[in-house]
Every structure is written in structure tokens, then in C-alpha cells.
Amino acid sequence: MGSSISRLFAAFAGVTVLMIAAPAFAHPTVDIVASNWKFTPGTIEMHVGETTVMHITSSGGVHGIQSDDLGIAQTTIKPGEFVDVSVTPKKAGTYVIHCSIPCGGGHGDMTLTVEVKP
Numbered sequence: 001m002g003s004s005i006s007r008l009f010a011a012f013a014g015v016t017v018l019m020i021a022a023p024a025f026a027h028p029t030v031d032i033v034a035s036n037w038k039f040t041p042g043t044i045e046m047h048v049g050e051t052t053v054m055h056i057t058s059s060g061g062v063h064g065i066q067s068d069d070l071g072i073a074q075t076t077i078k079p080g081e082f083v084d085v086s087v088t089p090k091k092a093g094t095y096v097i098h099c100s101i102p103c104g105g106g107h108g109d110m111t112l113t114v115e116v117k118p
């Protein structure tokens with residue numbers, strides 16, 4: 001009896017902490033730079049049901065990302081421009097996104113890996 005009440009209290013305390021730590025409109029943002037022929041960083045992490053904003057630019061060459069599994073529409077990444085892509089993963093797993101725009105010699109190996117944690 002007493003322990004279930006303290007568990008309940010702990011749950012409420014946890015919610016309070018979460019609300020302070022993550023204001024409603026602040027989604028975690030990850031900076032990503034595309035170049036010939038890689039994404040930096042090459043691996044990023046997200047969580048199921050949590051929206052992450054990918055803030056992407058290119059330091060060389062025109063590249064792109066697209067993923068049906070992660071709900072990312074075809075997005076072109078151009079040098080000197082920034083594009084924000086919001087992703088809310090539905091399922092845990094490792095997703096390998098290939099560059100979606102033919103960009104030259106290393107295009108075939110140009111990938112961004114998204115680790116989606118439960």
C-alpha cells in the first residue's frame with residue numbers, strides 16, 4: 001500500500017522534471033553536414049515517438065536524403081543553405097539512409113545511419 005503510493009509520487013515527480021527539462025516546443029536538434037561523399041556525423045541517434053529536427057547543410061556538392069521508413073520526404077541539400085527536417089520515428093531499429101541525389105564517385109557509399117532507440 002505505502003509503496004504503491006510512493007511509486008505514484010515518483011511518477012508525478014518524474015513528469016514534473018520532464019516538463020522542466022523539455023519545454024513543449026523545443027525538439028532536440030542535430031546538426032548534419034553533407035559533403036563529398038559523406039554525412040557528418042555519419043551516425044545519429046533518435047528515440048521512438050520523439051521528434052528530432054535534423055538541421056542540415058552541405059559544405060560541398062548537392063546531396064539529398066529521403067526515407068520512407070522514417071517518413072522523410074525527398075529533401076535536397078545545397079551548399080550554403082540550411083534545411084530543417086523533422087523526424088518522429090515510429091519503430092526502433094537501425095536505418096541507413098543513402099544519399100538520394102547522384103553526386104559523383106562516392107555517391108554509392110554516402111550514407112547516414114539513424115539509430116532509433118526504444
Ligand SMILES: [Cu+2]
Pocket residue numbers: 063064099100101102103104107108110
Ligand atoms: Cu549522392
